[in-house]
Each structure stands twice: as structure tokens, then as C-alpha cells.
Amino acid sequence: MKLIFVSFFPPQEFRVKNTTKIAVKDLTLNLYEGQITILLGHNGAGKSTTLSILSGLCLPTSGEAYVNGYDISKQMVQIRKSLGLCPQQDLLFNYLTVSEHLYFYSVIKGIPRKMRLTETNKMLSTFNLLKKRNAFSMSLSGGMKRRLSIIIALIGDSKVVILDEPTSGMDPASRRATWDLLQHYKQGRTILLTTHYMDEADFLGDRIAIMVEGSLRCCGSSVFLKKIYGVSPFDHSLYIDVLTFF
Numbered sequence: 001m002k003l004i005f006v007s008f009f010p011p012q013e014f015r016v017k018n019t020t021k022i023a024v025k026d027l028t029l030n031l032y033e034g035q036i037t038i039l040l041g042h043n044g045a046g047k048s049t050t051l052s053i054l055s056g057l058c059l060p061t062s063g064e065a066y067v068n069g070y071d072i073s074k075q076m077v078q079i080r081k082s083l084g085l086c087p088q089q090d091l092l093f094n095y096l097t098v099s100e101h102l103y104f105y106s107v108i109k110g111i112p113r114k115m116r117l118t119e120t121n122k123m124l125s126t127f128n129l130l131k132k133r134n135a136f137s138m139s140l141s142g143g144m145k146r147r148l149s150i151i152i153a154l155i156g157d158s159k160v161v162i163l164d165e166p167t168s169g170m171d172p173a174s175r176r177a178t179w180d181l182l183q184h185y186k187q188g189r190t191i192l193l194t195t196h197y198m199d200e201a202d203f204l205g206d207r208i209a210i211m212v213e214g215s216l217r218c219c220g221s222s223v224f225l226k227k228i229y230g231v232s233p234f235d236h237s238l239y240i241d242v243l244t245f246f
């Protein structure tokens, strides 16, 4: 199995009113190609900060992380070529249509001109957004905006895909459809995803990493975690139990 990330970044600090808040510390985590790794944790556990570090939005105070062998502190340009990000808040342009967004990101991701339209249509059809192709992003519903943000993360054959609560705000049918698509898209990709939905972690996660107060407390497959915490393999309250445990 190909190792994609070796990350180790203690700590990430924020200065708030002359006090220092440590958001992430002592986090060592490997992610693997062909797998979805889920980051699970309470609000404020440090999940989004971790994703921000890996995607180059903020620098760790110390420590190191590698994406495809590239160092995040020195080689972000190379990393960005194969990185797709779906942030927690949709970063869309109000007055660009859905198609224009995809055209824009196709150019950024280096998709050849003659393939851009085919790629855009394929993604819109896959994520059931064809009817909205000419709609301004500001006119989309919350769930549709999330779908567009996921497409933007995947477009251009991104090999490393970081998704921060991708299904938040989606109706149950859309969530379920998105799970199936992500299961399909994980082939040949390394996906890191945060969620608060236990069923989502259970369904999608090849490995589940649980963060508490900025540190990694445990990581493993759903079956492994259920075994060590002595919960029935069919019990979806497992992660609530595990989070409460910490």
C-alpha cells in the first residue's frame, strides 16, 4: 500500500488577546492511497486546523508534514497540483454560474482545453447538478453548494482530496448519494474527511482517527475501534461512546 502522508506537526498555536491557544499538538498520522480517513472529534478538537495545515492555508508552528513526499513548508506549489480542498464554508463566487466555477477550476487544475467541457459535464451529471449548470452559485441551496464544493475538490483528477464536513446541510438522500460517489472516487486517491455524523464515519471510513483537544487519541478501522472499546459492530453510538470516553 502506498503511503501518501507522513504528518507530524506539534503544535499549531493561535494568539488570542495576548494568550496562546494551542489548537493541534502531537499529531502523527499516516494516510494511504485508496482509502478514506475520517477525522472525528468534538467542536474545537482541531480537525479544521489540521486540514488547514495540510492544505497550506496556515503553517504549523513546528513539526513537519509531507504530501506525496513533498514538504508542506517548502513545496506547496507542487502539492497544490494534486490537491483538492472542500473547505467547511463554501468558498464560491456569487456571480459565477456553476459551469463557470468548474471551467475556472479546470483551468487552474491544468485540464487541457478540449477536455474541460467533457469533464465539467461528467461531474455535473455525476453529482446531479446538470439542471443548475447556468445558475449563479448564490442561488443554489446549501446542499447544492456543498455538492459544487466537493466537485471543485475532485475536479482535475486530484490525487489528494481534503473534505471538511462535506455533507453538512445535505438532505439524507443527497448525503447517501455523496457517500456512494466518494466510495467510487477513493480509488487511486487519498481522501481525508471530517464529519460529525457517526453513520458517515462508519460507512465511509477505512480508518477513523479521533482527535481530542488537538491530539490524536486513537486511529483504526471501524471494526478495530469497536473491538477495543467493546461495542457491538452494529452499534452506531460507538463514536459518541468513544468521544465521551475521552
Ligand SMILES: Nc1ncnc2c1ncn2[C@@H]1O[C@H](COP(=O)(O)OP(=O)(O)OP(=O)(O)O)[C@@H](O)[C@H]1O
Pocket (backbone or CB within 6 Å): 014, 015, 016, 021, 022, 023, 041, 042, 043, 044, 045, 046, 047, 048, 049, 050, 088
Ligand atoms: N484563527 C484562529 N484564531 C484563534 N483560534 C483559533 C483559530 N482557528 C481555530 N482556533 C481555535 O483552535 C481550536 C481548534 O479549532 P478547529 O476549527 O480546528 O476545530 P474543529 O475540530 O474543526 O471544530 P468544529 O468541529 O467545530 O469545526 C479551537 O479552540 C478554535 O477556537
